[in-house]
Amino acid sequence: MATFATSEQLLVIIDPAARQTDGESVRIAKDVLSAGAAAKVCLPDSPEEFARALGRRGSRRPVVIGDDHALLRAVTLLHREREPAGCGLSVVPVGETSLARSLGVPAGAVAAARTVLDGVERRLDLLLDDSDGLVLTDVTIPPTRTTRTVAREPVAPSAPWYRTLLSRTLPARPPRLSTVPSPGPARLRVQLDGETLVDLDQPVEAVTVTPGSSGLAEVEIRPLSVGAEATPVRASGQTVSVTGPDFRYRADARLSGPVRRRTWRVVEGAWGLVLPSA
Template sequence: MAEVATSATPDQLLVVIDPVARRADGESVRIAKDVLGAGAAGMKLCLPDGPEEFARALARRGSRRPVVVGDDRTLVRAVSLLHRQRELAHCALAVVPVGPALALVRSLGVPTGAVAAARAALDGTERRLDLLADDSDGVVLGALRIPPVSAREAAAAMPARPWLRTYQSLVRTLVPVRPPRTASVSAAGPARLRVEVDGETLVDLGQPVEAVSVAPGGPGTADVEVRPVSLGAEAAPLLARGRTVTVSGAHFRYRADAAVSGPVGTRTWEVRERAWGLVLPGAG
């Protein structure tokens, strides 16, 4: 892991650049690095080669304010690490979006241009945001869905980028080929799940469902939508709002932010109000 540090000052940044971002769009990374270096009183640059070095860089940040350069997965990884270290209450993150998956950072209000995002990281204002914490110490910053969208759906929703083919080729070289998994209830088709919101059953195992989604609601709450399998006319979705959501039943997979997890037999998510801080452009 390469590290470059400037002299110590009260206002210091720790800039952690994700390796996929470096390979996917080196020009945007260079621009972000230059803007941050010129505007910060002190900056330490970290170029981790993998998740372990990424985690060590954050753990050893000291009093430096972290800025991550990467996509949705990079931001979620940083928040997850700080959550497990119980450091989220004392740390405001900034992100410069670079990479193939940027839907989450866009939805949070982060500028997608390298210059604008870097300037926001320097001069923006911390905003405290809710998240979903699950019973395996994982976090969800945006929304989750059961079953997860297919790879084909995700690719169709991804905007075109000139470096996308390079990134896909890189992923194919890094990820070993694995045998196909056996089908489960998370594959296309109805599932039988029990969904409980704040202890009240919204749908039970006797009613097959097409999809379950959980998204941020009002402060301290999440909006839950269950789409039952329609018989003839389209069935109306079942809606609820609460602080705790438990899904159980046959083993299922789910997409949380940019990652697919599972299979699990049961999972509980709880809204943590104002649990983490993100630096965003100031008003006006």
């Protein structure tokens, strides 16, 4: 855990989406940061300019003003530099910020900017998948999407005279059949550190993987319940592998896939985020 002096220099990167979404919150945050520390402000117009600004930060501490996409972009760029562990990141959430809030970043421009100046850096674990994708909060594998056939009654004009004429002249038409998507149980093999927790013969409703603490991932598997509610399977380990028919998953609320196999491993203390001191 590290604290910061207000004399420290900041690199304030304002994501273009934030400027378009809520320019007033951006202005307030910039004013608070500039009044409390030596701040260099960057206004990138593209992801490439965002990356260049972050890469040229030097000794300045990076501050991102933006939404969850900007936060993920910054952590991913630092990871590719192999520097997230040595660079405490600050965030002022603007726009869609459910991810930042779930990590403990205050909502509101003033509170978040004051946290940048007065907060403490906390080391956080993350999940790294086998395609080099990062997960800051959790992975959820929801039920698979299946289709079912339903009967739809033909819709006739509502005028009474037309319905009467139709009933006298034409035989009744059978209902029209169509398919609609519906959730169904997933059949997955979930392995934790090489040990199988659930196999393909046991349908499950959902699987959740969360970076816990001390380098361990928390896994929760909810088996398909028939009648009485089934007891979830919970376990902790370092590496989680999921195999099965094409499945999709949500990582930090982003939908990915379909894939047939994905492996996540925990990276302990992989990155630093400045959060309120109390």
